[in-house]
Amino acid sequence: MKKLLIVTRWYLPAVKSGGTVRSLIALVDRLKDSFDIIIITSDRDLGAVEPYKNIEFDTLIRKDGIGIIYLSSINVSNMHKYMKMINPDILYINSFFDITTQSIMVLKLLKLIKADIILAPRGELAFGALSIKPTKKKIYLTIYKLLNMSKNITFHATSKEDLSDIKKIFPSNNIEIIQNLKEENKNQSILPYKNRDSLKIVFISRIAPVKNLHYALSILKDTKIEESLIFDIYGPIEDKDYWLRCQQIFADMPDNITISYKGFVEPSMIQSTLGKYHLFFLPTKGENFGHAIVEAMQVGLIPLISNKTPWQDLESFTAGFSLSLENPDSFSTAIRKVAQFDNEEFLIVSENVKKYITQKVNSDETLEKYKIFFNK
Structure with a gap:
């Protein structure tokens, strides 16, 4: 041996x-x-x-x-x-x-x-x-x-x-x-009911420049949308100066968007935490795999990610969005699209997402x- x-x-x-x-x-x-x-x-x-x-x-x-x-x-x-x-x-x-x-x-x-x-x-x-x-x-x-x-x-x-x-x-x-x-996800999560007038979005990653949280916040701030949005942030604060930069964007958010920092989440609790949301938002500058992305897809969340990950063909499978960071408007369009989903439309895409990641991993x-x- x-x-x-x-x-x-x-x-x-x-x-x-x-x-x-x-x-x-x-x-x-x-x-x-x-x-x-x-x-x-x-x-x-x-x-x-x-x-x-x-x-x-x-x-x-x-x-x-x-x-x-x-x-x-x-x-x-x-x-x-x-x-x-x-x-x-x-x-x-x-x-x-x-x-x-x-x-x-x-x-x-x-x-x-x-x-x-x-x-x-x-x-x-x-x-x-x-x-x-x-x-x-x-x-x-x-x-x-x-x-x-x-x-x-x-x-x-x-x-x-x-x-x-x-x-x-x-x-x-x-x-x-x-x-x-990646260990298989054998547990099933029941995602929250999706109404047309609301959307629950989550970011789970280290708070560091490479994960691009400030980009996500800027997209939300500039997205013209009437629906009620919740954006919850989870992850350890690795770069305090960068976190302060992100917090400054919070102050300019429209009234219909609620931003909350939920702190660090234990790895054993990530799946149950993800199960509270509809959309996983991570416009990362680069991932060689992206464990949080994979877990989100295994749970059935719709991924909204950059094209700097291995998961670049999502649109071909109607299984989410893998977009260029040079086109911020495309992220806004994706958010508006998912926000307009009713529960039936959401569940169809959610199933596509789970099938996609099962085939890939x-x-x-x-x-x-x-x-x-x-x-x-």
């Missing part, structure tokens, strides 16, 4: 760090009988000052069929220590810019890593992601290329868009495309691709 070392900044019990953790949970759960899996991760959640409670740090813990090491300090020395101790066959890195990856790249330059390296950028090389704090990223990429750090690295893309983004920067590297694993087939990928 091959030894697979997964390096990720966040893993269970982390709940605030977005889709990568959830992708890895599904992957580890499905692969742990086929590989000896060990995870190296940090000792705290995204944005947390204090480390996790009741967890032993800087030692290998065996639990639920896998090994986990929670590092109290992420640096080259610690990474080398545990890399040497584990001696993996495959090293699977889950970020391009994170300190965990930077530490491993130093070890690679020093020729201290023997394992095959697979790197999943997790959408960090998308144009929208690179445009956030671009100077530091450009400097890092320049150094990365000058030192030829990408030599002998296989990149893992999770969508055609992700593949294209990686290929633009690293055209000579081997890139494998395999969709993220094939866990068994994807699992076999991962087994082959990590066994090469």
Whole structure:
């Protein structure tokens, strides 16, 4: 059995760090009988000052069929220590810019890593992601290329868009495309009755520039509509300055639009939370998968998203809207259209959405691709 070392900044019990953790949970759960899996991760959640409670740090813990090491300090020395101790066959890195990856790249330059390296950028090389704090990223990429750090690295893309983004920067590297694993939604949600004169909209994501909440708020503010709209926002505030920018838009909202920030929602409660709404609104600047989008579609919400995700053919299936951020009027038109739906019209599209995502996410087939990928 091959030894697979997964390096990720966040893993269970982390709940605030977005889709990568959830992708890895599904992957580890499905692969742990086929590989000896060990995870190296940090000792705290995204944005947390204090480390996790009741967890032993800087030692290998065996639990639920896998090994986990929670590092109290992420640096080259610690990474080398545990890399040497584990001696993996495959090293699977889950970020391009994170300190965990930077530490491993130093070890690679020093020729201290023997394992095959697979790197999943997790959408960090998308144009929208690179445009956030671009100077530091450009400097890092320049150094990365000058030192030829990408030599002998296989990149893992999770969508055609992700593949294209990686290929633009690293055209000579081997890139494998395999969709993220996603556990099936076996529970059924009863969505709220849809009246023609009202619409319940939800945003669930991190409050950060790449998720484009301010764009969504601006669209709502400028949409000329008589129906009553509710727009509820869920997610951890990752960027406080950006959140203040979003709040400033609240003040100018028309009287028929109610905006509420509902705070962070636990992953285990996302499905039941989504079941309170009709429309899922996420005009993101880039997603390599979009777990919240997928969950919303599995519940039956109509997605209103940008075309910066893998789910770009929604209109062809009458299963929602995947629109260009350069055309804000198209988002307004979509909102007005859904607001005009009665319950029967809403349920027809809702069923289309569920059929669409069921066809697109094939866990068994994807699992076999991962087994082959990590066994090469």
